[in-house]
Amino acid sequence: MSSRSLAERSPRVRDERAALGTRADIQALRAVAVSLVLIYHLWPNRLTGGFTGVDVFFVISGFLITSHLIGRPPRSGRDLAGFWSRRIRRLLPASLLVLAVTLVASRLVAPETQWAATAKQAGAAALYVVNWLLASDAVDYLAAENSPTPVQHFWSLSVEEQFYIGWPLLILVLVALASRVRRSPTLVVAVGLGAVVAASFAYSVHETVTEPARAYFVTPTRVWELGVGGLLAVLIGKNGFGRGRSVEAVAWPPAARAVLAWTGLAAIVWTAFTYTGATPFPGWHAAVPVLGAAAVIAANAPEAPGSPAGLMAMRPVQWLGDVSYSVYLWHWPLIVLVPYATGSPLGLLDKLTILVASLVLAAWTKRYVEDRFRSPEWGRPLRKSYVLGIAGMAVVVAMAAAQLVEVDRGEDAARRALAAAIADDDPCFGASALAPGVSCPRTTEGPVVPAPAQALKDKSDAYEEVSGGKDCWASAPRFPVTVCEFGDPDAETSVALTGNSHAGQWLPALQEIARARGWRITTYLASQCAAAETEQQFDTADKSGRCSGWVKRVTRRIVTGGYDLVVYTNRISVPSVGNDIAGSQDDYRRGYEKVLSSVRASGVPITVIRDTPAPGTIIPDCLAENASDLTRCSAPRDRWEPAEPVVDAVHDLDDRGIVLADLNDRICRSERCDGAVGGVVVYFDGSHLTATYARTLAPVLERPLMKALARG
Template identity: 35%
Template sequence: MGATASIPHFGEQEVGRTVASVGADPGITRAEPRPHAPSAPRTDIQALRAFAVAAVVLFHVWPLAITGGYVGVDVFFVISGYLITGQLVRLRAQGTLRLGAFWAARARRLLPAALLVLLASTALTLAFAPASLVTQYLRSIVGSTLYVENWVLAADAVDYLGADNAPPIAQHYWSLSVEEQFYVLWPLLILLMTSAAIVRRVGRSSLLASVVIISGLSLLLSLVTTFTAPSFAYFATPVRMWEFGFGAVVAILPTLLIAPATRTAIWLVSWTGLLYSAFFFNAETPFPGMAAILPVTATAALIWIGPEPPFRLASAAQWRPIQWIGDNSYGIYLWHWPLIVIAPAIVADDLELWQNVSLVILTVALAALGKRFVEDPVRYGRLARARPRTVLLLAASGMVVVLAAAGLPGIVITTSVQAQTAQAREDVLDPDSCRGANALLNSECDKERDLTTGADQLIPSLAGLYDDTDGAFACYQSEQARIEPCRIGSNAPDATRIALTGDSHAAMLIPGLRDVAVAENWAIDVYVGRGCVWSADSDPTCSDRQAALDSDLLSNDYSAILVTAWNQPDASAQIREERATEYAARWRTAIDNGIMVIPILDNPSVPQSSADCLASTSSFSRETCSFQRSDTGLEDPLEIATRQVGAESVDLRSAYCDSTGTCPMVLGGVVVYRDLHHITATFSHSLAVYLAEDVSRVLAASTSPRP
């Protein structure tokens, strides 16, 4: 994974090589500081900061120019591990490590600017963000204020629906969240590790061994989860801990004399590694995993060889503009992403070159102003002499202000949307209302083809679009061996027993099926989950789930199994044929056991241009933001498999697109899609009657006497 990245900033004045003593006990010896230990920030570390923040900003503004700019986050994690470990072990050696004071110093350094940008992001969201993104943006601001944004993003990426969400305005705070969690955990680990060292009268080697073990376990977790759970690997703190650990190891290692030629070689190789990572890694690079070892090791090596340029050309890193960027990297990092996210909504179009350049200039200007009037006064002014308890209380108060500013509007919007949608549901379910699927399936509704609906009258409201699921995913399972079924519909002893299985596109049908199941006397067991749909897929990671599905679907006396799955628009004809064959092979096992299989053909997918149009348009007719079906000439694998097994499918695609292949985004004031391929629960409700008719027809045909 490498699609998004952001750069945390790390705070205190840098020092030379850290002392390696681990306690104030007289039995613990202290290593001397590195001879060239400056009291000012180390110029080499400032240069690394400048490189990292420039890489990320350029990556976000011009992603094709520097495809691996996301590695900047790894650079900063290493720097943080080095600086914070050095500070902690110095304080521990002096017997002055106080957790409250340490955390208060972190709060003074990071929170004022961070909370200011979050407040500004809230104002920008409420003023300019598309209605469909407002609640999502506010949610990310709340998560960032609480410094859990990395876990919010990890959960969204695991959530099949959340994975399709547009990047939120505070997404870049995920790395700050990892950073803050590191600040909480690492002092506790240092205390624990050094306390054990004192008892055994062992110093540096014990601490170093502990850090190496922790880092090694974290790296192993990273290597495994990058392929098995890539979103978790990218955002989760335990998976990223080894990157801090590499910096910590450098801080603990004793000072070594390095020959000039060796230092030059290390400098050249390390910077080459960083530049290679930034320009040749891309979104397809499995990350962090093995790939992250290159930028992490390169950064650790550059810190380890010390601040003095090993040769004349290397002294360019001391150039004043580079040092200034490094010094202001925190503010640049904070401001760049909200401006990038909100600017297209303000100009109502994609940004041109001059506008992107203007955004970079504005980012730098806001960073400089923030440092001058917010960061430095808090960091070095009267508050620097305040008691830790006072600082932490003020920090908590500031967080409460931001939470209220972002959270209360989100609650109001969500409550209003839910009430509006509930009021409109009865109208949507009425086939004579020309709302939702009725607009295309009821011929009487053609006379209302040219009627328009204001954006503020849409159902669901654009502000609640991402939340319009109506419990469709209550039974939804992530990748795991067994899907535990849920029951919807009739509980009558004579109910027709039906199973519904598939991925998120099967889950989208649940709101509509709930509406009709009792009336049709159907008892529906729902087997829906992400990945590994019911087929003869040879993927070994799916074998356990396939076996479990076979066991449940074939042994529960079902009259029929409804199956559906995402018809991916970019799949080639060959891939479609292969998937169809895999579907058919599995379906035959049910058919041979006397169980009917009823495929439900999938809805079309939405181009990004239509989704963007939906978010920015003020009035909608049937043609507004519509698109042409992109799968013309490429059959749904479900359709191919239906022919292969001689089954009969349910085809509701005429509810989405008219006879010319034009697919509206809004039908009768009902928004059809919540993202690029999932329908809204409201539209699912409007499909209910038609879905029931078609399934009943197929069921009846199977029980009719054959001639």
Template identity: 35%
Template sequence: MTARQEAAAASSGARDARDQDEDGSGVARSSEEVAAAKTSRSGTALRGDIEGLRAIAVGTVLIYHVGITQMPGGFVGVDIFFVISGFLITSLLLRETIKTGTVSIADFYARRARRLLPAASVVLLFTGVAGWFVLPGAERATLGADVIAATFYVINWALALRSVDYLAEDAAPSALQHYWSLSVEEQYYVVWPLLIILGLVLARRTRISPKKLLFGILGVVALASLVYSVVHTVNDPATAYFYTTTRVWELAVGALLAFVVVRLRHLPRGAAEALAALGLVMIGYAAFFITESTPWPGSMALVPTLGAAAIIAAGCARQDTVVARGLSLRPMQWIGGLSYAIYLWHWPLIILAQAAWPEIRVRHLVLVGLGSIVLAWLTKHLVEDPIRFNPALSAKASRGLAFGGASMAVTAALGLVLHLAAPQLDEDAEVTGATALVADQQSEDWQVTSDPASVVTTSGEITPDPGLATQDVPLYYDDDCQIQPDDAQVDPSCTYGVEDGEQTIAMLGDSKMGQWFPAVESIAQREQWRLDLYLKSACSFSYDGVKDDCAEFGRNVVSHFEEVGAPDVVIVSQGSPESETRTAGMVEALSAVKEMGSEVVVLADNSTPTESKVYECVEENPDDYGACGYPAGEGREGRGTPALEAVAEEVGAPFVDLNEWICPPGLEQCPAVIGETLIYRQGSHVTASYVRSMTPMLHRALAEQGLTSTEVSQISVSDVP
């Protein structure tokens, strides 16, 4: 053997050793390695207790996702994975810095590519293809984008952006939603090796101990992330769950442990036993007593995170504690060894099963979960390990990186194909909708046709495509002009229509008011008005009977009017049921606005269907849209209408009810489609397309109150934007 061959063999051997050490996502090494780790007191070798901890982590997640309610906090398994990953990866990087004085970025990412991408790519390809044929249209529409986001490990940010939209209230979870945690980890590991290199450079220049400097840097990062997590979880829980910045501290807790392994080795047996037992109790408490209503990942996430850290810390001292021996049992080792692949497979299988069989029960989902274990075993032995330990790929970092790039290119290409193949929403499509109900379009007093059934669409092509209904929303969402929960500040930049308009019209209320934006904005353009939005998710415009942030927002809006001047016309609506305190609060708020000189118009809540996903019913019944109607007696009035009517009477404001153009009188069933236009998207929200078709009706209603320069007779069905 030549010197070069010996060097290459040594290099390959070193890489193989690092491959055996590096495992940030919960997959075991061989049983021989686990056995060797059990006899070692080293905190950096893979140990039986960590393997068993992985089994607990994936087990809690699996139990939670199949719907077993006895473990409501099973989602904390992800937090456990973060701690394990932070500990193992940082241990690897620290060992490399001790041996070489630096970190090889190329080697690190090559190992990550061989370790993570084989199984991740297989599951992405399967989910993309299977999802295209099984998922409903609304989920198919975003499937391609989700495949691409998961491929490049940014899906957590995509999900965070999606979650801030009220549309998420009825939207089914993505079949690739679970990739969010992998995205958080990989984003962390893009930055962490670079910080280590920077720390080593600074240490050389300042003569500070590299280990102490890195520990200090990581400690600051962990503390900052924890504080941000607590604050952001309180202020915006919808996005906090997915943000990398709210999760980094959990990885950092595990990473900090890697710096103190040597000190932990000297823990007395009693202390190690107590620490491990405490950690297990903390994890158990989190899994069984934390629920979905617990703000997460705020301060309560410390419970499972520190619990996992306690078990790892105790294991650094000894592997013969009662907890470590229990975690090292063969079944725990076996599940722990498959945990990464189980995590990847279980969620898409559950989502696909629920899509294929909507009435599926928990006991059937348990079988699906068991099926994910079988697929995980096959994936590990047929895909993961053969690629991960392939001598040719591990011989050079460039080969591992090339493999990683090729894998990501393939899955990204599939995502692009799925995205391009999905129907695209045409926001400017011509619609008939409500105008088809006008009995005599030449009449000044429009009436609903005496035969509304003749224009109720029961089959055929419609606008929007049912699979795109959830995307058919007012354009102001693109401008973040609906104030989110826990935010009570007025955004004066949310202005539309004519900037220097002759008059100003303002929309006040929740998303049920906001849904009328396409019509109001079109009217504002024609009337040369400026349109200002004061809309807040799930908040009636009220001083009382609403959440604190809603009441504060209402007061802030009135204060804003006092500062800049009240609008000429205010149009208000909401979707909440009648409440004495809320009604009184709305009366007080609107009276204050009216006293400033504004003309107040109260718009009835639209007819409310009994089912929240009418669009899915329409998609599933292409030959009989009539199956998706709902009893007129139950929903024609609209859930929020009684309260609004009472408010209008108290304030002395005109009350405008346009529901005859949504659920025509004379029909026993309110239809899902009128004039080839789909009426509903999420919940009882009306599609932007159908709202556009009602523009002439709303314009006429305002004209009848003398609020427009346009005469009623000048408004025709052709005025649909």
């Protein structure tokens, strides 16, 4: 059957689209974009690059918005206010509804550990700045490990809203400039937009290389994608500025336009199947789906033999394009919250149910929310849209703030409970429950201390948010040498603690010992970068090189620092260059040996702490979800306990001045590890000890420290 005959099966759809000024090919492109995102989120291993659907949406938005703006270019503040009023009515009612419903649903079914993060992101999403919050979290190693919230997909909507604020201002300036210099507005606007696109693209490529986690979310790395759509609207439009804008297609023969449309679709689908989470993105890789989407729009697929126009005009495709915005809004909260409601990971039936529910909710939202508020009466008088938009945003922000107040009150109660538990001096508290010869019951149900929501924040004083301003971490991308001191500044015994975040987790235990013995502790800590002379594979070569530089500089500082003892431990967070984690063990063993040998050459004794078990799942979340059966937050010890090449390094060096401390028998039982031991939450995330549990390990850690000091 030809494309033309396929198209003719739905003539009423085409007639309706023409009457509404809506292009069937763009609606179809929306359908493709939301399908990619939906399938990717439900079946990420089947469509590894489905996240590129968002980039397709960006191009569409840039094209349509610019088409409106150049058809009626803004020339005054009132013109801008009218444009933004239409955007408010188009986007805010549905998005604010979903945010409000999600906040309520999250409070009802999600564990208490998720309430604060969801509330913060929902408030930021209501103000359309959540992409910047997520960018900040993305470059925070520990925050990046947090469970996803049901509103984080609003990052792309935030990018678009910020674009909608700045883009009209840019076009207003360019149109005014064209009038002043008496040049064609098409030329001036095209040059101006082209310059912005080029600058944003260059920045995107640079930022993706230097800080890819942040680059994914921030607006400057994404503006060029919307700008490509905007530039296309200028280049292929008909008529003049201010005389209406009839945007059609490239002036090619129908057969060539059909080929162009198929090529664009193929490019989009190719990225969906070949890109993965390891693809540097956005950067230049985003150009493939972006240009693919631009090609489809530029082609405006004609009804000709071999054209995709017939498929695009089919009713189901057009309907999905119509509801794509609401589908995007609803699908992610369902994906995140359904497992909490059912108490189990998503199965096939759950995913199919979410798929259907997303479509049903989207249809309802489109009809009763989107379409209703788009009607002209909601924009008259002009201030009406703004009053309603601000009121809606205020309601969501207030709901988020109320949730944060509840979390704060819960944390106050949790702190009092923790203080009482510590004061109780229970012989089975924390790590003491696993001491040899004692008989303490296994912690199988709550309550536990710190309470799970508080446990997320129960970190050492090395963290800025705990110490109230002192950030003790050398972080990517620069990895500067960062030094912090704790304990008695005039102490006779000086101890250096060095390594990555799994060294930092021992600071609370060291502080307990230091208080009792009058020591001074100096920290040399890095985020992710292990203190090993090993080429470590970060997401950019520059970070790898700077990590190596940090190791060498810190080793020199420790060797010349006059310390009485060095406490050394690391987690293998990234593989060695060219390997996976399993294949990196020998590289790390040799790297550990080099650092330990350098320190020992100065005569300083070393206590090497074997790395601690790592669950890999957020333990406070698990405990909050399973308060009546905490055994669901446990696993065989050999599954959590990592391979530890530093043990082999210590044995190979065979130096009496290096004492190996293996405290894992006080974290796990002989065969099994639990998320809570002795009534205490063991981890504040998926691998790091809570400060409370670390303190209960102080008596056990003290013995190998004193042994090493005696040998020094």
